[in-house]
Amino acid sequence: MLESRxxxxxxxxxxTWSYLEVGLVxxxxxxxxxxxxxxxxxxxxxxxxxxxxxxxxxxxxxMVEGDCVYLKVVCQDGASLHVGSVGNLQVYGNGVKxxxxxxxxxxxxxxxxxxxxxxxxxHSGSIFRQKQIWNVRPCGSLLIAEWVVAxxxxxxxxxxxxxxxxxxxxxxxxxxxxxxxxxxxxQLFDYHDPAFFGGLACLLxxxxxxxxxxxxxxLLSEAIxxxxxxxxxxxxxxCETRDHDGCILRALSPNRRSLDWVTDTIxxxxxxxxxxxxxxxxxxx
Numbered sequence: 520m521l522e523s524r525x526x527x528x529x530x531x532x533x534x535t536w537s538y539l540e541v542g543l544v545x546x547x548x549x550x551x552x553x554x555x556x557x558x559x560x561x562x563x564x565x566x567x568x569x570x571x572x573x574x575x576x577x578x579x580x581x582m583v584e585g586d587c588v589y590l591k592v593v594c595q596d597g598a599s600l601h602v603g604s605v606g607n608l609q610v611y612g613n614g615v616k617x618x619x620x621x622x623x624x625x626x627x628x629x630x631x632x633x634x635x636x637x638x639x640x641x642h643s644g645s646i647f648r649q650k651q652i653w654n655v656r657p658c659g660s661l662l663i664a665e666w667v668v669a670x671x672x673x674x675x676x677x678x679x680x681x682x683x684x685x686x687x688x689x690x691x692x693x694x695x696x697x698x699x700x701x702x703x704x705x706q707l708f709d710y711h712d713p714a715f716f717g718g719l720a721c722l723l724x725x726x727x728x729x730x731x732x733x734x735x736x737x738l739l740s741e742a743i744x745x746x747x748x749x750x751x752x753x754x755x756x757x758c759e760t761r762d763h764d765g766c767i768l769r770a771l772s773p774n775r776r777s778l779d780w781v782t783d784t785i786x787x788x789x790x791x792x793x794x795x796x797x798x799x800x801x802x803x804x
Contacts, residue, residue, distance in 0.1 A: 525593050525625040525654075537561060540593040541571045541600045548598040559588045562605070568796040570599035575636065581609030582647070586618040592634075594659075596627035601789075603799050604636035607668070610645045614681050617646025624651070626659035631731070631794060635664040635785070638721070638775055642671060643679035650686040653728075657692055660729035662785075669710070669720045672774055677720055678705040689728050689765070696764055697726055717754065719771040723778050725785075728765040735788045736766055742784050753777050 535556040542551045548571040555561045562574040577586070594600045610618065626632045634651075641647060655661050665685060670676035682704045689697040703715055711718040727736065736757060743755045755770035772778050782800065790798040 525591075534587075534589050536589040536591050538591045538593075539573060539602075540595065541573075541598045542595040543597050547571075548600060551595075556589065558582065558586050559590060566797065569792075570601060570631070570795045570797070572797070572799065573600065573602045574605050575602060576605045577608065580606075581611055582613075582618040582620075583611050584613035584618065585616055586613075588620045590620075590622045592622065592624040592632070594624075594626045594630040594632040596656075597629045598627070599631040599795060601633045601795050601799055602636070607637045608639045609642065610639060610647045610680075611642050612644030613646055614644045615646075617648065617682065619648040619650070621649075622651040624653040624661075626653065626655040626661050626728075628656045628658045630656070631660045633662045633789065633795065635662065635782070635799075638666045638668045638723075640668045640671065641680035641683055643676055645680045646682045647680070648682075648684040648686075650684075652688045652690070654690045654693060655696075655728050658729075660731040661689065661726070662728075662732065663687065663689075663726040664723065664782075664785075665725075666721065666723035666775075666778070668775055669705075669716065669722075672720055678710045678716075680705065685724070687724075687726060689726060691728070691764060696728060696760055696762075697767070699724070699726070699767065717771055719752070719754070719773055721772045721775055721778060723768075723770040723772075723781065725768040725781070726765065727767070730764075731794075732766070735785065738784055738788060739768060739781070742780060746780060750777070755781070 537556045537559045538554050540552040547569050558577045560576050566572045669678045684702045687699045710716040753772040757768045759766040786798050786800045789795045
């Protein structure tokens with residue numbers, strides 16, 4: 520199979536994987552293979568930019584009991600890709616087996632891959648697990664944003680979900696760089712505890728891999744310093760990996776809108792021609 524060039528042989532793996540692969544075609548990044556498996560749908564809007572733009576969504580607009588997404592993403596050498604979403608991922612009450620989102624990715628040399636979907640909203644009684652594992656070539660660049668909202672805050676629903684699990688692993692040439700795992704069950708732990716949510720309801724983690732992100736990291740550090748002076752409720756910090764091949768931004772806020780300044784800074788930076796060459800937020804809204 521095509522993906523055997525990038526992913527290990529799984530033998531008798533019966534899971535049905537969605538798959539998207541981006542390569543350079545006549546100097547522009549384009550989908551060279553794409554297939555969707557229920558419940559995932561992959562959309563590729565026409566772009567007037569050198570990078571490839573992909574949106575993912577779920578049939579029915581959310582995930583229910585037993586839904587499992589399996590997605591493989593390949594960004595070939597020299598290609599650039601942005602994967603976003605058409606809206607928040609609503610995870611409905613599913614308190615038996617739950618549902619999950621699983622992603623395996625490969626980023627080639629001189630490739631740029633940005634995974635920045637809208638937040639996961641955990642409805643009352645929901646169980647949700649998301650797992651990502653990426654292998655990045657030494658000259659590749661990867662940005663992953665994972666954020667979660669602890670309920671439908673606008674109707675007063677907060678931390679009524681059953682369980683949330685996040686597992687992110689990033690390898691550089693098969694060498695572990697980032698291994699970040701988080702699990703929270705509101706019935707077992709107090710979300711007011713500073714070790715968890717500190718009483719706040721929106722958690723955003725952004726993972727940067729590669730030297731291309733140094734300038735963006737500096738911009739975000741300045742934005743964090745400014746934000747802490749004007750917004751005492753929002754917490755944010757950046758920490759670098761031990762060998763300085765990447766960094767992680769963590770932010771906590773009362774709601775999604777309180778973190779717009781983070782995404783605005785990122786997408787304004789990515790709109791430069793040497794990165795994506797367009798601003799996905801402007802196209803979306």
